[in-house]
Amino acid sequence: MNDILLKNALFEDRRVDIYIHDGIIAGITPSVPGTFPSPAEKYETVDCSSKAVLPSFINMHTHAAMSMMRGVGEDINFHEWLARIWQIESGITPEYVYYATRLACLEMIKTGTATFNDQYWHMPQARKAALEMGIRPVLSYVLCDRMNPAESKIQIRECIRHYEESLKWPEKSQFVISVHAIYSVCEEAIVWAAGFAAEHGLKLHxxxxxxxxEVLDCKAAHNGMTPVEYLESLGFFSPDVIAAHSLWLSDKDVEILGRHGVNCVHNINSNLKLTSGYRFRYNELRDAGANVCLGTDGCGSSNNLDMLEAMKTAAMVQKAWREDATAMPLNELFATGTSNGARALGLNSGSLEVGRIADLMLVDIDNWNFISTAPTLANFIYSAHSDCIDSLMCNGRWIMKNRMVDGERDIIRDARKVLNTIY
Ligand SMILES: [Zn+2]
Structure with missing residues (x-):
């Protein structure tokens, strides 16, 4: 692997040189203009004088292969939307998932995401697409038996088969078990998934x-218990659980999620679009001990996979509904999309420190959004759009450079071709 030197990059508002060796950040030193490593050291030197360097995003909840389902359910509510999505999904093929995931990876790379936590069907094809694109995939086998015990047994067998297969995967991809939701998976399968995940050290999504x-139906079906109380009664929670949405929470729910150190993923744009709600209890979850992360959800509901947009919306909505401008301060906001995700997944990435995996982005600061005395992070999140993300590195390897991704036109052309065969 090539060693890389990022020369004179703006990092936390100072100029530094960052050395990357074997995919790992090997050094961060104050930049001295005009000094370069000797040619014998064989560094690929990148002039970052007009760039800021930041850790890349970790999208903690998405359904990548829904990238070709944008706009299929506009102006309808959640449960109507879900029925429509399930109807479309009944016709998708492994081939569709491969091309749709490639398209999603292209969008994620262009918008600064180097790791994504996916929940979708046909995992082998999703994984193939992601690895070809150079992005780090976290992939689920999804239990979703629609409360049919016979189907449940089949899916558990399949899940074990995929888990065994995953033992041969290279380190760069991670196998996870997903329980779709409490209303779509039999209790026996939920209990099995929690036990299997604990036994094999797997994350549970x-x-x-x-x-x-979902909360009202759960209370009616389970002696007044909320979904959080219900899952706790089944022994489901641990710091390995990744709970997407976690939106409708009682005080007791917050206490339970905090006590178990659950990773709660906020998906603001999806929640707003489907009018699921917007009063995400960020402060309370954080203070109770939960690890709050950020996701986009799939394009079927959020319409894009842009983490920068998700970050800005999340903060704006927190400030608005709390009527408190101090809510979700910048550094915490940025952590939800970077270091908190790494913590949730057990990855040695998410921040730029010596010894960490080199998952990072270069941001073009030579434009109007950054002509300001404010911290770069403020301008990045609140002023800029993701088209200022110039280059992206995953595992010490460039997967976008100067806004160019290998094979971009082919990825779009192939996706369109497959889309035309489905609808
Ligand atoms: Zn989702």
């Missing part, structure tokens, strides 16, 4: 308390 209806 679930949609949790996304809508008020």
């Amino acid at each position: 679930v949609h949790l308390s996304e809508t008020e209806k």
Whole structure:
């Protein structure tokens, strides 16, 4: 692997040189203009005088292959939307997932995401697409038996088969078990998934308390228990659980999620679009001990996979509904999309420090959004758009350079071709 020197980059508002060796950040030193490593050291030197360097994003909840389902459910509510999505998904093929995931990876790379936590069908094809694109995939086998015990047994067998297959995967991809939601998976399968994940040290990904209806239905079905109380009664929670949405929470729910150190993923744009709600209890979850992360959800509901947009919206909505301009301060906001995600997934990335994996982005600061005395991070999140992200590195390897991604036109052309065969 090539060693790389990022020369004179703006990092936390000072100029530094960053050395990357074997995919790892090997040094961060104050930049001295005009000094370069000797040619014998064989560094690929990148002039970063007009760039800021930041850790790349970690999208903690998405359904990548929904990238060709943008706009299929506009102006309808969540449960109507879900029925429509399930109807479309009944016709998708492994080939569709491969091309749709490639398209999603292209968008994620262009918008600064180097790791994504996916929940979708046909995992082998999704994984193939992601690895070809050079992005780090976290992939689920998804249990979603629609409360059919016979189907549940089949899916558990399949899940074990995929887990065994994953033992041969290279380190760059990670296998996770997903329980789609409490309303779509039999109790026996939920209990099995929690036990299997604990036994094999796997992360457990679930949609949790996304809508008020989910909470009301759960209370009616399970002796007044909320979805959080119900899952706790099944022994589901641990710091390995990644709970997407976690939106409709009682005080007791917050206490439970905090006590177990659950990773709660905020998906603001999806929640707003489907009118699932917007009063995400960021302060309370953080203070209780939960690890709050950020995701986009799939393009079927959020319409894009842009983490920078998600970050800005999340902060604006927190400030608005709390009527508190101090809510979700910048550094915490940025951590939800970077270091908190790394912590949730057990990855040695998410921040730029010596010894960490070189997952990072270069941001073009030579434009109007950054002509300001404010911190770069403020201008990046609140002023700029993701088209200022110039280059992206995953595992010490460039997967976008100067806004160019290998094979971009082919990825778009192939996706369009496959889309035309489906609808
Ligand atoms: Zn989702």
